[in-house]
Amino acid sequence: MAEEAKVAAIVPESVLKKRKRNDEWALAKTQATAAQKKKSAENRKIIFKRAEQYAKEYKDQERELIRLKREAKLKGGFYVSPEAKLLFIVRIRGINAMDPKTRKILQLFRLRQIFNGVFLKVNKATVNMLRRVEPYVTYGYPNLKSVKELIFYCNVYQIP
Incomplete structure (x- = not known):
């Protein structure tokens, strides 16, 4: 009976290799996922900053336009906006x-x-x-x- 238990406990070498390979793949996949998550978080921050910068630029342009119109009005003239692009x-x-x-x-x-x-x-x-x-x-x-x-x-x- 002891021999039967030994025989049942023996696992083929190919199965052991497959388990080891699957474990390595799982580890590599989790590392890649973590790296991708970190990279996407950094990209999100960059995209958000860029969007803020664009919004600020447009707001500044609008303020500048209003300032130029008011300045021209005070001087008694009028402001001619540049041609559209x-x-x-x-x-x-x-x-x-x-x-x-x-x-x-x-x-x-x-x-x-x-x-x-x-x-x-x-x-x-x-x-x-x-x-x-x-x-x-x-x-x-x-x-x-x-x-x-x-x-x-x-x-x-x-x-x-």
Whole structure:
């Protein structure tokens, strides 16, 4: 009977190796998880600080704008705000009776269908092309709020 107990207690070497390997893998996995958790916590802190910095910048810009307007008002003049750097363009007409150059400009603007909209940076070339396609599009200079709404709520996120 003692021999039977010995035989039952013997475990194959492959099983022992597998247990050891699984223990090593589990240890490595817990270490990797802990390292990832630590790294993500640091990244969260960095992202939060960056967001605070952006909010502070926008608040400072608004205050500066208000200060400049008040200063101009006190001097008896008026404040002319700088030109916007961003345009939002929406196509409002189809392709009937459209010359090839206009069609090409609309393709360059990524406005292939009616009611498609795009954000574009304002520069001399963009403004010149926009003048050619004015009858087929409507455009404006969006503020931060409308840009956020378009990006977050309407899934408009292809900014070149």
